[in-house]
Amino acid sequence: MIPEEPRRIVESGYDAIAERYADAIRRGRGPQTFFRRFLGRVLELIPDGGRVLDLGCGAGLIAAELATRGRVVAVDISAGQLELARTNAPAATFVRADMTDVAFALRSFDAVVAFWTLIHVRRELHAAILGRIHGWLRPGGFFAGTFGSGDNPAQLEERFYGAPMYWSHFDADTNRRLFRDAGFELVQADEIEDEDETPLWVIARA
Numbered sequence: 001m002i003p004e005e006p007r008r009i010v011e012s013g014y015d016a017i018a019e020r021y022a023d024a025i026r027r028g029r030g031p032q033t034f035f036r037r038f039l040g041r042v043l044e045l046i047p048d049g050g051r052v053l054d055l056g057c058g059a060g061l062i063a064a065e066l067a068t069r070g071r072v073v074a075v076d077i078s079a080g081q082l083e084l085a086r087t088n089a090p091a092a093t094f095v096r097a098d099m100t101d102v103a104f105a106l107r108s109f110d111a112v113v114a115f116w117t118l119i120h121v122r123r124e125l126h127a128a129i130l131g132r133i134h135g136w137l138r139p140g141g142f143f144a145g146t147f148g149s150g151d152n153p154a155q156l157e158e159r160f161y162g163a164p165m166y167w168s169h170f171d172a173d174t175n176r177r178l179f180r181d182a183g184f185e186l187v188q189a190d191e192i193e194d195e196d197e198t199p200l201w202v203i204a205r206a
Contacts, residue, residue, distance in 0.1 A: 056117025060085025
């Protein structure tokens with residue numbers, strides 16, 4: 001049983017652990033990881049000067065790299081995370097918002113990325129979010145990021161880096177179908193172990 005609105009668990013959790021989590025990310029996503037190779041491919045796909053949306057930007061570590069390729073709009077629900085992100089990625093534009101109801105103009109981005117973020121949103125909302133992301137992308141634009149690869153209706157961990165945290169996601173095949181149903185063409189949707197987890201790594205064209 002999840003005792004309160006999941007978004008509040010995620011928001012307050014990341015407010016509490018922002019610095020600890022950022023330190024762990026820096027240590028755990030080094031050059032030897034699949035993440036680094038995947039992000040390198042994503043950076044190559046962004047057109048020079050393109051407009052990129054980072055959904056769930058956290059401490060801004062990925063946004064800082066995206067900003068070397070284009071103009072970045074970075075969204076996060078956590079004020080604590082955004083405080084770090086403004087220092088780590090000063091070239092980005094930041095929006096404090098919940099990704100389930102944030103709004104942007106149609107066809108206004110060349111790329112949308114979401115790494116380890118939609119898994120913190122109730123999975124019943126994932127189809128609608130993917131539909132909105134598809135609408136924000138210009139023709140030929142792409143989504144890149146990570147999804148869950150196992151069936152997880154709702155999970156609450158009491159001490160994730162010292163604070164409560166919430167997850168929810170579908171299995172890999174269901175996620176692939178959700179992308180296709182939203183109008184995407186899957187370029188990559190592979191379950192690949194990286195460190196101690198096996199997310200679904202997705203690149204999908206609008």
